[in-house]
Amino acid sequence: MEKTANKQKMRGGRIALYVIAILWTVVTLFPVVVTVLASFKTNSEIYLNLLSFPKKLMFQNYISANKTADALNTIKNSLVVATLTTVFNTVVGMMAAYILSRKDYKFLKWIYVFFMIGVMVPVHCTLIPINNIATALNTKNNLFFLILIYVAFGMSQAIFLYTGFMDGISRNLDEAAIIDGCNNWQLLWKILFPVCKPIIATEAIFVFIYGYSELVFSMILMTDTKYFTVSRAMLNFSSAHTQEIGSQFAYVVMSVIPMLIIYIVFHKQIEKGMLSGAIKG
Structure with missing residues (x-):
């Protein structure tokens, strides 16, 4: 029973x-x-019944989306910005976390506090100063400057997560690596980096999505259509008189495709990195 x-x-x-x-x-x-x-409907079909199937497939929406938002170029810009932001965020964040977690200098505590204060800084209160800096340095319509802004705002969170995770790794691992002849650089990238894959994978996902879809800074720093990112180019579909709804949906589909491809290609590595946390230490 x-x-x-x-x-x-x-x-x-x-x-x-x-x-x-x-x-x-x-x-x-x-x-x-x-x-x-x-994305395959006319404006009237979308307004009348959003859930219905299109009476006729409007492939013209995709052609119009590419013309209106320069889809291929803007998607490329967003991919470049998101990828480099993720790489810089990971490399710099891991190096800073290694020093903060593994070294015993007295002033490091205050540096860590300084980075944690950065987590609490509202992004929008920095728009005017950053706009003034970009104007003074003549770095508007500069993708690399936009990447630096994204890295700067993501660094505090990255250091917080990486340092917290690294603190949980036994220092016996460091001692064993040093005995085997590892220097600081080798200890970080050959020993600690693989162990930190779970938190790196998690942070990389957040950073990449943020870099790919962020709007506010791209609006104030990018005025030339050649340097527009996906979110900035989305505004091209709205005007005072008309709004191309079908083309806008088509552009959304086109902009999501690269994200899906990246996930399909790297999902095993991401899942392995996140699941490896179960055997950490």
Whole structure:
């Protein structure tokens, strides 16, 4: 009787999990399906019934999106910005975290506090100073300057996460590596970096998404359409008289495709990095 009751409980639990999984899948895929369908519709079809199938596939929306927002160029700009932001954030953040976590200099505590204060700084209160700096240095319409801004604002969070994770790694690992002849650089990148893959993968995802989709700084720093990013180019679809809804949905689909490709290519590495936290130490 007890075995039967346990089996029924397990079966009931599995059914509940399946129901939750199905509901979560529907909730997740619903906006994707609506977006893809709307990208092939006319404005009137979208306004009348957003959930219906298009009467005729409007491939013209994708051509119009490419012309209106210069889709290929803006997507390329966003990918460059997001990729370099992620690389710089990871490299600099890991080096800073190594010093803050592994060295015993007295002043490092105050440097760490200084970085943590950066987490609390509201982004919007820096818009005017950054705009003035960009004007003075003549760095508007400069993707590298935009990348530096993103790295600067993401660095505090990266250092906070990397340092906290590295503090949980036993220093016996450092001592063993040093005995084997590792210097500081080798200790960081050959020993600690692989162990820190879970937190690096997590932070890299946040940083990449932020760099790819950020709008506010790209609005004030990018005025030349040649340097527009995806989020900045999205504003091209709205004007005082008309709004190209179908083309806008088409542009959203086009801008999401690179993210999907990147996930498909690197999802195993990301999942391995996140799951490796279970065997850390």
